[in-house]
Every structure is written in structure tokens, then in C-alpha cells.
Amino acid sequence: MATSSKNLKLRSCLSMAVCFFAMSFVSAQPSVDLVFVAEFGTQGSKLGQFVTPRAIATNDRDQIIVADSGNDRIQICDIDGQCSAFGTRGERHGQFINPHGVAVDSQARILTVETYTQRVQIFRGDGMFLASFGSYGVERGQFRTPGGLTVDRQGRIIVADEENNRVQICDYEGNCTAFGSEGTEPGQFRVPRGVAVTSDNQIIVSDRENHRIQICDYQGRCRTFGRFGSRPGEFAAPSEVAVDSKDRIVVADRDNHRIQVCDLQGNCTAFGRFGTAPGEFNSPPAVAVDSQDRVVVADRDNSRIQIFQLISRLD
Numbered sequence: 001m002a003t004s005s006k007n008l009k010l011r012s013c014l015s016m017a018v019c020f021f022a023m024s025f026v027s028a029q030p031s032v033d034l035v036f037v038a039e040f041g042t043q044g045s046k047l048g049q050f051v052t053p054r055a056i057a058t059n060d061r062d063q064i065i066v067a068d069s070g071n072d073r074i075q076i077c078d079i080d081g082q083c084s085a086f087g088t089r090g091e092r093h094g095q096f097i098n099p100h101g102v103a104v105d106s107q108a109r110i111l112t113v114e115t116y117t118q119r120v121q122i123f124r125g126d127g128m129f130l131a132s133f134g135s136y137g138v139e140r141g142q143f144r145t146p147g148g149l150t151v152d153r154q155g156r157i158i159v160a161d162e163e164n165n166r167v168q169i170c171d172y173e174g175n176c177t178a179f180g181s182e183g184t185e186p187g188q189f190r191v192p193r194g195v196a197v198t199s200d201n202q203i204i205v206s207d208r209e210n211h212r213i214q215i216c217d218y219q220g221r222c223r224t225f226g227r228f229g230s231r232p233g234e235f236a237a238p239s240e241v242a243v244d245s246k247d248r249i250v251v252a253d254r255d256n257h258r259i260q261v262c263d264l265q266g267n268c269t270a271f272g273r274f275g276t277a278p279g280e281f282n283s284p285p286a287v288a289v290d291s292q293d294r295v296v297v298a299d300r301d302n303s304r305i306q307i308f309q310l311i312s313r314l315d
Contacts, residue, residue: 032248032261034271034308036278037294040081041304045071048083052098053298053305055148055240058290059104059125064305066298067099067112067286074102074112074127079307086127091117094129101159101240105151113159118143120157122172133174138164141176148194148206148240148286158203160192167192167205169218179220184210187222194240194286198247198264206238206251213238213249215264225266230256233268240286242295244310250287250295257281259297261310276302 041050051070058064066075066083073087073096087096101113108125119134135142144163151157157170166180166189180189190209197203205214205222212226212235226235236255243249251260251268258272258281272281282301289295289310297306 031263031267031313032269033311033313034259034261034279034295035311037307037309038079038081039278039299039304039306040077041299043303047075047085048077048081050075050303050305053300053303054098054100054285055102056286056288056296056298056305057102057104057110058288058296059108059110060291061108062290062292062294064288064290064296064307065102065104065110066305067102069098069100072096072098074099074110074123076127077305081305084127086123093121093132094123094127096121100147101149103150103157105155106153111149111151111157113143113146113149115145115147115162118146120146120149120159120170120174131172133170140168140178141170141174143168147192150195150197152197152201154201158195158197160195160205162191162193162208165189165192167195167203167216167220179216179218186214186224187216187220189214193238194252196241196243196249198243200247202264204241204243204249206241208237208239211235211238213241213251213262213266225262232260232270233262233266235260239284242287242289244289244293244295245291246293246312248310250289250310252284252287252297254283254285257283259284259287259295259308261295271308278306279308281306 054069055067072089077083097116110123118136121132147160165182170176193208194206211228216222239252239254249262257274262268286298
């Protein structure tokens, strides 16, 4: 696994009192703020550069794991933009074709999912291949364009199975259960893209083409919030989701070029707008939250990673 010691396009705000960035939030009663911390990345194939970063996760060391989709690899980066990478293009074990999802489990193993090969791959934290499962199809343990994935505290792998319009819950051998079907009712989906899990095992699903968020139990009983639009609590093709230490839902509101932070009742604060400056985004598809409640954003079409501190106004 190659390693870079060179910083690439890093802007860092170590003193949040000096570098506060409100990010053009819009909310009647905002309950949270995002403070810009750092960014790194440019377009390219060197370490610390990206082509279409589509998914992101963090590990217990607060390293940032990036599905560098256009480069057919996974990068492991620190907040300063120093990165290592593993993977090459291909369909063999440890190779990738446009990885679309990445997660980290409690043992620091890295899990990936690919829409082309329709499989989940499992790696050690250093990138050594361990196992894989999945193939194209509609049976349990098969996928059609799998999107995001996550791992809960019990070690269950949860996958957004996009074209099958369902969520699958799997063990590490690929034995899966599933819930969901195509539609607009609670528990039905139109291209579910991202998944996350709260501290009490509620599954958060971004229901992309229904422009909403669903909160589900493991039997598929769901409630929803959101609709199409650009106001807080409205979405335009929401992509991946994450959950912070207080079970707030962080949403990559992709086509609105912003991030939304919502409570479990669907009250949301929106941050960001289209652009290239810090706190601006160009089609962000993925978010993650680290152990310090820093929000990490894959800013896809700006070929960079942005990092913000999530702060409650009630703290």
C-alpha cells in the first residue's frame, strides 16, 4: 500500500474562533452550526487526489476512508490530506470498478460495495483482502446496483440495494434478509441510496427518487420526512447519510449542493450552496461523521474532501 507524505491543497482552521464559517445556512430556528475545519484534494490520480469521490467513512482513528470511484481505488487519509491507497481496476479480489460505497466496522475492517460487480468486499484496515459476497440478481444476497452500506453495532452489514428498491441486512458470509419494494408509501423506495444506523438501531435510509428520508426498524416498519424542494427539510436527490453522537441525521443533499442536519422528527438546518469556496459544494454524494462529530463531505465534482465541526447551539 503506497503512502504519501505530501499535503495537497490543504486549507485548515485550527482555531475555530478565528475561522468560523456559517456556510449560508437557512433555517427558521437553527439548532446547529457547522464550522469549517479543513479541505484537501484536487482532481488527479496521485495520492490525495480524486476522480469522482462517491463515498466516505471514518475509522476509530478518525482517518477518512474514501471510495475514489473514478480511480478505482480506496484512499485512507488523515485530516491533513496525507493519504495511502489500495486497489486497482478489475474484477478480481481486491480490485474495483467504480466503488460506490464504503464503511468501517468495529474491528476497523473496511467494507466496500460496487455497482458494476454487484458485490461487497471486506478488507483489513490496511487494505488486505479478506472476503466478498454478492452477485447480480433479485434473490437475498444478490444486488442490482447496490449503493451505500454501513455496519451496525451488532456487526450486521446494511446495504442500500438501489434497483431492487430494498434494504438488505447481511452477515459476513452473505446471508441476508431484506425489506422494501418499489413505491411511495412508508417502507417502499425509489432508488434508496444511503444508509446509517442510530444508537438504538433505527436504520436511516435516503430514499433518493422520493426525495425523502425514511427511519425504519429491522422489520421494515418505517416513517418518513421530507419532500422535493430547496427549503430546509426538503431534498433534491438526497444521497448518503450519516448519524452523529447525538443521533442527528446528516444528509448529503446532492442536487441542492448542500448538507442538511436533521433531528429524528425531521426538523432540519441546511448548510452550503453551489460553488468552489470552503463550505460550497458541487454535487456532494456522501457524508460521514467521526468520533469528534466532525462532518466529512465528499465534494464530488470539486474533487475534494471538506471537513466541518458540528456544534449544537444548545451545547
